[in-house]
Amino acid sequence: MFRTHTCGELRIDNNNQTVTLSGWVAKRRDFGALTFIDLRDRYGITQLSFNEEYNQQLLAESRKLGREFVIQVNGMVTERSSKNAKIPTGDIEIVVESLTILNSSLTPPFTIEEETDGGDELRMQYRYLDLRRDNVRANLMLRHAVAKHVRGYLDQKEFIEVETPVLIKSTPEGARDFVVPSRMNQGEFYALPQSPQTFKQLLMISGFDRYYQIVKCFRDEDLRADRQPEFTQIDCEMSFVEQEDILNLFEGMVQYLFKQVKGIDIGTLPRITYEEAMHNYGNDKPDIRFDMQFNYLTELVKGKGFPILDTAECVLAITANGCANYTRKQLDELTEWVKRPQIGAKGMVYVLCNADGTFKSSVDKFYSQEDLKQWAEKCHAQAGDLILLLSGTTKDAQKQMSELRLEMGSRMGLRKKDEFKALWVVDFPLLEFDDENNRWHAMHHPFTSPKPADIPLLDTNPGAIKANAYDMVINGVEVGGGSIRIFNKELQAKMFKTLGFTDEEARYQFGFLMNAFEYGAPPHGGIAFGFDRLCSLFGGADSIRDFIAFPKNNQGRDVMIDAPSVIDAKQLKELGINSQI
Numbered sequence: 001m002f003r004t005h006t007c008g009e010l011r012i013d014n015n016n017q018t019v020t021l022s023g024w025v026a027k028r029r030d031f032g033a034l035t036f037i038d039l040r041d042r043y044g045i046t047q048l049s050f051n052e053e054y055n056q057q058l059l060a061e062s063r064k065l066g067r068e069f070v071i072q073v074n075g076m077v078t079e080r081s082s083k084n085a086k087i088p089t090g091d092i093e094i095v096v097e098s099l100t101i102l103n104s105s106l107t108p109p110f111t112i113e114e115e116t117d118g119g120d121e122l123r124m125q126y127r128y129l130d131l132r133r134d135n136v137r138a139n140l141m142l143r144h145a146v147a148k149h150v151r152g153y154l155d156q157k158e159f160i161e162v163e164t165p166v167l168i169k170s171t172p173e174g175a176r177d178f179v180v181p182s183r184m185n186q187g188e189f190y191a192l193p194q195s196p197q198t199f200k201q202l203l204m205i206s207g208f209d210r211y212y213q214i215v216k217c218f219r220d221e222d223l224r225a226d227r228q229p230e231f232t233q234i235d236c237e238m239s240f241v242e243q244e245d246i247l248n249l250f251e252g253m254v255q256y257l258f259k260q261v262k263g264i265d266i267g268t269l270p271r272i273t274y275e276e277a278m279h280n281y282g283n284d285k286p287d288i289r290f291d292m293q294f295n296y297l298t299e300l301v302k303g304k305g306f307p308i309l310d311t312a313e314c315v316l317a318i319t320a321n322g323c324a325n326y327t328r329k330q331l332d333e334l335t336e337w338v339k340r341p342q343i344g345a346k347g348m349v350y351v352l353c354n355a356d357g358t359f360k361s362s363v364d365k366f367y368s369q370e371d372l373k374q375w376a377e378k379c380h381a382q383a384g385d386l387i388l389l390l391s392g393t394t395k396d397a398q399k400q401m402s403e404l405r406l407e408m409g410s411r412m413g414l415r416k417k418d419e420f421k422a423l424w425v426v427d428f429p430l431l432e433f434d435d436e437n438n439r440w441h442a443m444h445h446p447f448t449s450p451k452p453a454d455i456p457l458l459d460t461n462p463g464a465i466k467a468n469a470y471d472m473v474i475n476g477v478e479v480g481g482g483s484i485r486i487f488n489k490e491l492q493a494k495m496f497k498t499l500g501f502t503d504e505e506a507r508y509q510f511g512f513l514m515n516a517f518e519y520g521a522p523p524h525g526g527i528a529f530g531f532d533r534l535c536s537l538f539g540g541a542d543s544i545r546d547f548i549a550f551p552k553n554n555q556g557r558d559v560m561i562d563a564p565s566v567i568d569a570k571q572l573k574e575l576g577i578n579s580q581i
């Protein structure tokens, strides 16, 4: 038997018991006639003690043990003379009676501690060692807990987990596909699913009624901190439901997860329309942990001789409470911040609302105290507040102000990691116009249903159509999104046409779905949650990478196994791929 207990298990109640433990040498401390070793496994750390008086030979052997050696010890649980309140096993130690080295280890390239000296790249290269660190393991245990509670909730609501294939035909979800060449059908390719969208709709046609799957999806996109080429969704679909049913059921799931995983009651989720989100926050995934909504000053600022504001299509302002004490230096720095290419503003106007009721602005030359007072009223600003203005086209001003709002929220400490504010954003437009390619794109995906009352607009004004589509947003992160689907062949055909597919292309790519619609497709709809994102949110981290056991880096590489990699000529030939570019 390798062990009678784990390294996290023994307490003072076990005093005087003889036990066997196995684990890794986390730390060795030598003191003349005495050696202490911290023995680590997944469950914790237990101190081992070797001393000269007790057994000289064992003491000598213990001194050969390096970090990360795998050992087995047998010994007596003994009360410690100096206890360690920081760890659960800190009242006891094992006085070792026999020692077996199960395996040696090279010196690890970085310290396996919460605070490690290893850089990102090195830790990823030796991810199996990185995963021995408590905090990294804790992230994966959190992930496990979230998955378990998702399954628990959905099972209780009669959802069935069904696996869908990974080698499929392309399903457009707005990203590029990863493709796999077929050896048996040379010159042809599978696509890896960007999501199981069409399969879950087919399952509804099959009568499964409620489906879910915690499933890998693949999108060949440029990567950012919160993106991975392969990621996991909690993918769900339901039949005989309206939008309201879906919102309620999945609001319940997220409330349940917060309660189970974090012990937090997040309450009822507010619902705002896409239009309101854009108007008030300039963003379809607003962070509502803080208010700071947009004020529209376009008309109010006109006619005082300041050309930039006079001619702007849109003038927006936000009020930063209590920031009238910003120094000139801070304001200049903020102005430089909005002018960075990533934000792209031409400049920024500010108004300090002084404690004595006067105003100091960067445009005092053009605007009187009375003018600025009116601005302040419009912006609900009080003495002590700072008003920031940006102007431009409505689209640019909203986008830039959205960034500035988030930045001010961060600078003012209003975006706390341990505070969670979730909401639904509903009534998304069905389509968005792609100026570059001069065509309509589905904002969610081509299977999303227009609101029934808007269907006639497909012929006259597609841009005005609203969809039965919704996103769940938590702390400014889109954690889930879905829609009510089209389930009628004619409407689906019309949708493909609006998106610029010829009949033939639509049939080639989606014939199977259109055919299925002819065999009694029920009304249905669904949603998918970004599982990695949800976990990183629960864990209070910005990057999803920390919650994935073996993630890829920013270049889409796995630096540990060194993938992607070239394949040999023989393999290429078998696949019917002749030359390598």
Ligand code: ASP
Pocket: 173, 194, 195, 196, 197, 236, 481, 482, 483, 526, 527, 528
């Ligand atoms: N398949 C969609 C997505 O991946 C989600 C859904 O509509 O259910 O975003």
